[in-house]
Amino acid sequence: MNNNATLHENLPLIEVTEKYILDTLIADPTTGQYILNRLSDTVAVIWPQHVEVFLTRLRKQNHLPRVVHH
Amino acid sequence: MNQLHVDDILVNLNADQLKKIAHLWGGDGKQRKQEAIDTIRIGLGIPNRVKTMLEQLVPYEYNALAFAKPFNNQQVTNTMIIVALHSSGVITRELAKRFNDRQTIMQDLLNHGLFIYKSATGYYSNSYQYGAAELITDERILAQVKQPVYIPLAIQPATIAAPATYRRPSNVTLDIITLLQAVETMGKIELTKAGRVKANAFRQFKNILGWKKDDLELDGFIFNAAPTALFAALQYSSLFKVMPEQLTLAESTAQFATHTAVEQVKILLYGFINQADWLENAVSFSRDGESYRAARLGLLVMLAALPLDQTGFFSFGEFEHAWFNRVGEHFSLGHLTNRPYYFREEKAEVQKKELERIAKLRENWLKLERPWLEKALTTWLYYLGMVELQVTENHVVGLRLTNLGRAVLHPELAGEMPAVKSGFTEPAWIVQPNYDIVVYLEKASPEQLIFLERYAERKQVQQHIAQYQLSKNSVYLGLEKGSEIEAFIEQLQTGATVPLPQNIVMDLQEWGQLRNQMTLHYNGSIIQYNDKTERDLLTVHLKGKAVGDCFFLLEQPLDHWQESHIDYRKPLPRCLAINEDGLIKIKRVNSDLLLNIQLSKWAEPRTDHMWQLTQASINQAIAAKSRINELFNLLDERLLVSRLPAFLEQTLQAWGGKKLEVTVSNITIIHCPNVELFKAITKSRHLKPYIKGILSADLLLVETSQLNELKEKLSWAGLNIAAELKLGDNAL
Numbered sequence: 194m195n196n197n198a199t200l201h202e203n204l205p206l207i208e209v210t211e212k213y214i215l216d217t218l219i220a221d222p223t224t225g226q227y228i229l230n231r232l233s234d235t236v237a238v239i240w241p242q243h244v245e246v247f248l249t250r251l252r253k254q255n256h257l258p259r260v261v262h263h
Numbered sequence: 264m265n266q267l268h269v270d271d272i273l274v275n276l277n278a279d280q281l282k283k284i285a286h287l288w289g290g291d292g293k294q295r296k297q298e299a300i301d302t303i304r305i306g307l308g309i310p311n312r313v314k315t316m317l318e319q320l321v322p323y324e325y326n327a328l329a330f331a332k333p334f335n336n337q338q339v340t341n342t343m344i345i346v347a348l349h350s351s352g353v354i355t356r357e358l359a360k361r362f363n364d365r366q367t368i369m370q371d372l373l374n375h376g377l378f379i380y381k382s383a384t385g386y387y388s389n390s391y392q393y394g395a396a397e398l399i400t401d402e403r404i405l406a407q408v409k410q411p412v413y414i415p416l417a418i419q420p421a422t423i424a425a426p427a428t429y430r431r432p433s434n435v436t437l438d439i440i441t442l443l444q445a446v447e448t449m450g451k452i453e454l455t456k457a458g459r460v461k462a463n464a465f466r467q468f469k470n471i472l473g474w475k476k477d478d479l480e481l482d483g484f485i486f487n488a489a490p491t492a493l494f495a496a497l498q499y500s501s502l503f504k505v506m507p508e509q510l511t512l513a514e515s516t517a518q519f520a521t522h523t524a525v526e527q528v529k530i531l532l533y534g535f536i537n538q539a540d541w542l543e544n545a546v547s548f549s550r551d552g553e554s555y556r557a558a559r560l561g562l563l564v565m566l567a568a569l570p571l572d573q574t575g576f577f578s579f580g581e582f583e584h585a586w587f588n589r590v591g592e593h594f595s596l597g598h599l600t601n602r603p604y605y606f607r608e609e610k611a612e613v614q615k616k617e618l619e620r621i622a623k624l625r626e627n628w629l630k631l632e633r634p635w636l637e638k639a640l641t642t643w644l645y646y647l648g649m650v651e652l653q654v655t656e657n658h659v660v661g662l663r664l665t666n667l668g669r670a671v672l673h674p675e676l677a678g679e680m681p682a683v684k685s686g687f688t689e690p691a692w693i694v695q696p697n698y699d700i701v702v703y704l705e706k707a708s709p710e711q712l713i714f715l716e717r718y719a720e721r722k723q724v725q726q727h728i729a730q731y732q733l734s735k736n737s738v739y740l741g742l743e744k745g746s747e748i749e750a751f752i753e754q755l756q757t758g759a760t761v762p763l764p765q766n767i768v769m770d771l772q773e774w775g776q777l778r779n780q781m782t783l784h785y786n787g788s789i790i791q792y793n794d795k796t797e798r799d800l801l802t803v804h805l806k807g808k809a810v811g812d813c814f815f816l817l818e819q820p821l822d823h824w825q826e827s828h829i830d831y832r833k834p835l836p837r838c839l840a841i842n843e844d845g846l847i848k849i850k851r852v853n854s855d856l857l858l859n860i861q862l863s864k865w866a867e868p869r870t871d872h873m874w875q876l877t878q879a880s881i882n883q884a885i886a887a888k889s890r891i892n893e894l895f896n897l898l899d900e901r902l903l904v905s906r907l908p909a910f911l912e913q914t915l916q917a918w919g920g921k922k923l924e925v926t927v928s929n930i931t932i933i934h935c936p937n938v939e940l941f942k943a944i945t946k947s948r949h950l951k952p953y954i955k956g957i958l959s960a961d962l963l964l965v966e967t968s969q970l971n972e973l974k975e976k977l978s979w980a981g982l983n984i985a986a987e988l989k990l991g992d993n994a995l
Contacts, residue, residue, distance in 0.1 A: 197792075197793055197826075197827070198790055198791065198792050198793070198797075198801070198826050198827070199790070199791045199826065199827040199828070199829060200788065200789075200790050200791075200821065200824045200826065200827070200828045200829070201788070201789050201790070201791060201829050201831065201855065201856060202786075202788050202820060202828065202829065202830045202831065202832075203786040203787075203788075203830055203831045203832040204784075204786070204787050204788070204789060204831045204856070205783065205784065205785055205786065205787065205831075206783075206784040206787040206789065206816070207781070207782070207783055207784075208781070208782045208783075208784060208816070209780060209781050209782075210779065210780045210781075211780070214780060214781065229856070229857060229860050230856065230860050232789075232810050232811045232814050233810045233811035233814070235810075236810045236811070236814075236816065238856055238857075239783075240857075241831045241832075241857075244783070244785065247783075248783060251781070251783070252736075255735070256777070256781055257735070257739045257774060257777045257778040257780075257781070258778070258781040258782060258783040259743070259778050259779070259781065259782045259783070260743060260782075260783045260785055261782055261783070261784050261785060261787075262785045262786060263784065263785075263786050263787065263788065263819060263820050
């Protein structure tokens, strides 16, 4: 029994391999405005209602994010 | 195949009709209704009996079934069957004399139970059925029907000095695959409640294919409104499954590619014939879809009736005249004048009138059907690679079937077509250092074409080669459909006739690495624990990875979870309370991950579970380009009680920049409960300068600065002035 544990489902998350990549995304206003909060050095939560716009911005900036639909 | 058995439908037909139908199955024509039904049912249930029945049919009866078969009991009409029968030549002049009109031919077919009419009001075997009706037949009969009989046209190839053009099967396959991939990208096609494709679905289809114009230029021919035509052909082919308010592909592009070119073209061919959303050219006022469908089927039959032992070009003029000779008296895209009834005219007079009538029909045919025919040849038939056309001054002057066309219309000749290439067995392209790919279409298998369409952008297609270009974006989008860079590079190399340039390999590997650097979990699942120790202990058996101090990112969603759970696709839990002072309390213990960030935008934190709205915090949010309505929406979604306190709502509006005014000043109230006295005071010219306003039926407002003067006047009037205000009913 997981007392007080909370499962957050259908939550858009960005995961990167290096800390500096997420630092850059957050620092850039065009992408940072869609990043809700940082859970770790390499994982952050994206505003659910803006995930498509965020994805478009990433691609426009020549990032090639692997998009995973669970 | 639409698995239609007519067993349960037979009971809808009348007894006389059933007796006639049962006769075909061995009945004696005198049976009662139920006996006749049983006879028919038994016959249909025994394949050998069906075979025997079909062998006894005369050519026009057999042909009627053969022409209906490809449509799988979908929207086959009597016009289509009649036009096809005449076009095939099996309705000879002698037979046509016996049949006064199309209804007589249809009645014959209905009497034998080869077809039943299906309309909105029921099932019939009467050719005089009014209203829109379709012809249906039992699939056990259709299953054994083979090729129709064609009476070859009595025309010979002509020597025509004009250039000829046709589309190769590989070009046709490539184009059809592109259409299907566009639909796959869409996922599903939404329909309106009336079953029509939604306009935005069609727009999306065109955008994916990059079609900006409505017309398509094909080797000099203009395929008018090609996107509409091709979309309609797909929609009305067997490629789609019809579901409630949507269409989906019945098979994937990869599965479709395993069909032979003949099978692929046939699927789309019947889609073109079936659809009425697009017309070759609207030659008549009625734009009757049924007539155009019948014309297309008739044209197909005429092409099948071209002499097979001749490989030269036939004159277009002779071909269309031959068609007129077969169907001109029985069909028109416009209005068809019926054959008059001659009563007691001399034979010479009848002959004269008949010649005039035929001449008139021919004159109309040249205006309507001939231009339509040319358009049909230069649009969908040319697109499908079925015809080779000779053109002079923008007009078709000669035609013949291509090998593909012959194989489609005469399956017995399908062996003449080259075997289908499959897989990546034969190299078919060269990848150049500038990212261009030159593809040799004759060598490429459908799977290889699908591969290139997925990972590269097509630049141009010629008769024998196609040019594609690789880019970071095209490769990325191809990988996103479910692959990895190593597998892609390997397949690209396998299909190449020479080794891949080194710079290409290096760039592709670099693009692959870029993709591995960043993952967007579109709908991730993450568990939040109290602390690291708890997380590490409780996730031992879960698949995923630890994130930060207290999170665990799952590889897959969990099937069972009994603890607190938040689904970010649904409205988030209401968990806030707020008072008139703007103090927000978070009432729910495990709040979602969005809430604190949302509140921090508008309010100042007080404790873990309390936030305070202040003018400063609101101003800060407004200065950061937020709008006060966003706060109202947030509170509307999250407050446990649906409405904000009214005064707080006004406060937030004011802090948000709305101009709300009140006036505060010193004023004195005079309470005068005596109605007569109150009236007298308010009407007094003497006292008027002192009265600021009337508050209610017994309250007056007076300037405080003039109070003493007013008191003197009221005292002089003998009035008793009390110091304490007694409001009574006016009190709050």
